[in-house]
Amino acid sequence: MDDNRHKKHTRERTLFQFLQLNKWSILIASMAVASILIGLFRVSGDEVKILLKKAINICMECIGIG
Amino acid sequence: MDRKKTTTKMPRNRRHLIQLLGVAVFNGNFKGFISGEIYRGKLKSFCVPVLNCYSCPGSLGACPIGGLQAVAGSAKFNFSFYVFGLIALFGILLGRFFCGYLCPFGLLQDLLHKIPTPKIKVPAKLNRALSFIKYVMLVGVVILLPIVARNSLGMSDPYFCKYVCPAGTIGGGIPLVILNPSLRHTIGALFSWKVALALTILTLSIFLYRVFCRYLCPLGAFYGILQPVSFYRFKISNKCSGCGRCARVCKMGIDPAKTPNSPECIRCRDCIHECPTGAIKSCFGFKPSKEKTEK
16 A cells, blocks of 8 residues: 555656656647647637648749749 | 667668658648649648648648748738647657658758768858858748738738748749649749759758758758757767767767757767767656756
8 A cells, every 4th residue: 555655656756857847848838739729719710721721722932933 | 788779779771761751641642743733632721840842742731831921921910820839839849850850851952962972061160150040041031021021912922932942942843843834834033043042952962961951941940949948859878988979970060969959950860879888868858867867
């Protein structure tokens, strides 16, 4: 019983240390996910629609013609 | 024990196989290379993590740099949270791993550099100065210019794609012009400029390793900014003897023993293969118990 509790405690401590050591990475990853969500839902998804519209048509500027 | 570990390392040439797989996956619309038409499905609303022009006949996803500029250049928005978030997520997870292992234009430069010719070694100071150009490309040309230089309709051109991007010319422009007779009649000075620039970059790549990735790529610059804090990282253990073999083998001009998570490192892992003591390791995230060994 004590052994199990000790293992659980060690696991929790390791997880806490991992989170503490990687706090900047976790913060940036969270901000990135938040940014994706904002983009997805901004003006009822128009941002993604603009991207899709551009990507499914030949971009004349991108290929050096437009 | 160390010797045993070195024998289990992934062979160096496996990287090129993964790169080829990346090219095939990101450009899986093979029939486009025959018909001259691009893929028009929903997958294109998702950005691939590499510089892969969405006007390439084979392309299945959107180019993140093209996407950033497309949204920023529209009349409705001047910044794309969606694309920015996606590339930030890619960058924070794996840093410039994408440059070394998945980028099709990176593979092309790698292969060109294998042509047996005398190679140029850029002095460290000049190399550092030139590597700042890619940050100017990212902030100035990709992010700010579409916001500032707008026409009367409130729209702007994708300046990087239009005037610089050699990946667009090689992957999109040239195949489409060859496959579509109607496009051939519309080419002009801009196309000539882009072909000339792409050929110059490709020629330079024969003599100088990954010239575009080192000095011009805005996506590499973005991933490079995040690399020091990305989850995927290299660390140097106290087994390092300071022999300098890693620095000598590094084609990007980095000393991995001093800066294992340099923004310039493309994670090709040549240093890991070269290290005689196995002191360079890759890991995912800072590990609590081994943190003391990291430099």
